Amino acid sequence: MLLPDSLANNVRWPTIRLSLQAASLAHYAVEAAEPVATVQSREIYVQALKLHRRFIRENMGSAMFPSSIALTAVVSNVILAFFEAVRCSHVDAYGFHVSAAAEILEIIGPEQCRSGLLNQLFFTLRSQMAFVSFIRHTPFKLATEEWAQVLFSDQTAKPMSERVMDSIIVLLQILSTCDTAESFDVQDVRISVFHIHSQLEELWTAYSGSGTSFDQALISVAAPDSPINQNPVTILTTVYFNCASLILSHLSAAYMDDHLADITSIASCASILSGIEYLEKKSIGCAYMRMMLPLVLIGLQSPEVGQRRFAREKLQTWRAQRWMSGLCTVSLHHLDNYVKLARDDSMED
Structure with missing residues (x-):
C-alpha cells in the first residue's frame, strides 16, 4: 500500500508517521530479536496512540469532516492494528483498531471506496473485520450487499x-x-x-x-x-x-x-x-x-x-x-x- 506524501508527512498531525515508526520498529524488533527496539517501539506506539486519540477528538467530533481527515484516521488505525498484530499490547487492541477503521469507512461509504487508497484499505480491512467480528461476537462491519459490490479499482470482477x-x-x-x-x-x-x-x-x-x-x-x-x-x-x-x-x-x-x-x-x-x-x-x-x-x-x-x-x-x-x-x-x-x-x-x- 503506497501512502501519499501528504498523509505520511503531515506536519500538524504526524499520526501516520508515528504509527509507521512504531509498527516498523516492532517488526524489526521481532525479526532481529532486539529487546531495545521492542521497548522503543512500544514507547512510540503509546505516543502515536495518544496523538491519534487527540486527532480523532479534535477533527471528527462532528457529523461532517473532510475526506483527508477520514483517510488519515483510517490509515492510522490500520497501521496501529498492524503493530498489534506483530506485538500484542492487549488482546482487545487489535480488534479495536480494525473496528475503528471499518467504522470510519462505513461513514465514508462504499461509493468512495471503489478506487485509489480507500479501495486498498477496504480490501485490507474486510477479511480482518470478519475475523474480529467472529471472535468477539460483535456486529459485522463492511458486510452489507453494497459493500460486497465493491470491486478492485483496476478490475471489472x-x-x-x-x-x-x-x-x-x-x-x-x-x-x-x-x-x-x-x-x-x-x-x-x-x-x-x-x-x-x-x-x-x-x-x-x-x-x-x-x-x-x-x-x-x-x-x-x-x-x-x-x-x-x-x-x-x-x-x-x-x-x-x-x-x-x-x-x-x-x-x-x-x-x-x-x-x-x-x-x-x-x-x-x-x-x-x-x-x-x-x-x-x-x-x-x-x-x-x-x-x-x-x-x-x-x-x-x-x-x-x-x-x-x-x-x-x-x-x-x-x-x-x-x-x-x-x-x-x-x-x-x-x-x-x-x-x-x-x-x-x-x-x-
Missing part, C-alpha cells in the same frame, strides 16, 4: 478469493446470530445455507474447471489429482473454499440434521491445514495474517480432537517463532475463552 470471502462473511453472520441471538428462525437458516451452498457450488465449478462438485472437491490441495494448479493465490482461494464448507457443515449438522456433516468438516479442515502448510513452507508472509480465521475456525469447529489440537499448536508455534505473534495471542485467547465457556456450560447442565 473480483478475484475468486474475494468472491468466496463474500460467502464466508455471510456465513459468519449467520453463525454469529445462531450463537448469540435469543431467538431466530431455523427455517431462515436452512434456506440461507442451501442458497449459499448453491452459490459456492457454482463458484467452485467455474474456478476448478473440472467436473468435481464442491462437496467432492474437499481434497488436500497437495493431492496429485487436485484440479487446481498449486501457487500461493490458488492455495489461498482453496483454503477459503474449505473455510466456507466448514461453516456450512457446522450449520448443516446443527440445523439440517446432516449426518454426513462431520465427515465433510474433517475433510475441509484437512484441506485447510494442508494449504497452511504449503503457504508456510513457501514463506508467504501475508499468509500468517490471512490464516488466523481458518485456524480459529478449525480450533472451534473441527469434530476431530487432533485437528483442533493441531490448529492450536500451529498458533502457539507461530507465536513462539514471532510470526504475527500478536494475532496468535489474540486467537489463542479467544479459543481459550470458548473452551472455558463450553466447560462452564457443561458443568451447569
Whole structure:
C-alpha cells in the first residue's frame, strides 16, 4: 500500500508517521530479536496512540469532516492494528483498531471506496473485520450487499478469493446470530445455507474447471489429482473454499440434521491445514495474517480432537517463532475463552 506524501508527512498531525515508526520498529524488533527496539517501539506506539486519540477528538467530533481527515484516521488505525498484530499490547487492541477503521469507512461509504487508497484499505480491512467480528461476537462491519459490490479499482470482477470471502462473511453472520441471538428462525437458516451452498457450488465449478462438485472437491490441495494448479493465490482461494464448507457443515449438522456433516468438516479442515502448510513452507508472509480465521475456525469447529489440537499448536508455534505473534495471542485467547465457556456450560447442565 503506497501512502501519499501528504498523509505520511503531515506536519500538524504526524499520526501516520508515528504509527509507521512504531509498527516498523516492532517488526524489526521481532525479526532481529532486539529487546531495545521492542521497548522503543512500544514507547512510540503509546505516543502515536495518544496523538491519534487527540486527532480523532479534535477533527471528527462532528457529523461532517473532510475526506483527508477520514483517510488519515483510517490509515492510522490500520497501521496501529498492524503493530498489534506483530506485538500484542492487549488482546482487545487489535480488534479495536480494525473496528475503528471499518467504522470510519462505513461513514465514508462504499461509493468512495471503489478506487485509489480507500479501495486498498477496504480490501485490507474486510477479511480482518470478519475475523474480529467472529471472535468477539460483535456486529459485522463492511458486510452489507453494497459493500460486497465493491470491486478492485483496476478490475471489472473480483478475484475468486474475494468472491468466496463474500460467502464466508455471510456465513459468519449467520453463525454469529445462531450463537448469540435469543431467538431466530431455523427455517431462515436452512434456506440461507442451501442458497449459499448453491452459490459456492457454482463458484467452485467455474474456478476448478473440472467436473468435481464442491462437496467432492474437499481434497488436500497437495493431492496429485487436485484440479487446481498449486501457487500461493490458488492455495489461498482453496483454503477459503474449505473455510466456507466448514461453516456450512457446522450449520448443516446443527440445523439440517446432516449426518454426513462431520465427515465433510474433517475433510475441509484437512484441506485447510494442508494449504497452511504449503503457504508456510513457501514463506508467504501475508499468509500468517490471512490464516488466523481458518485456524480459529478449525480450533472451534473441527469434530476431530487432533485437528483442533493441531490448529492450536500451529498458533502457539507461530507465536513462539514471532510470526504475527500478536494475532496468535489474540486467537489463542479467544479459543481459550470458548473452551472455558463450553466447560462452564457443561458443568451447569
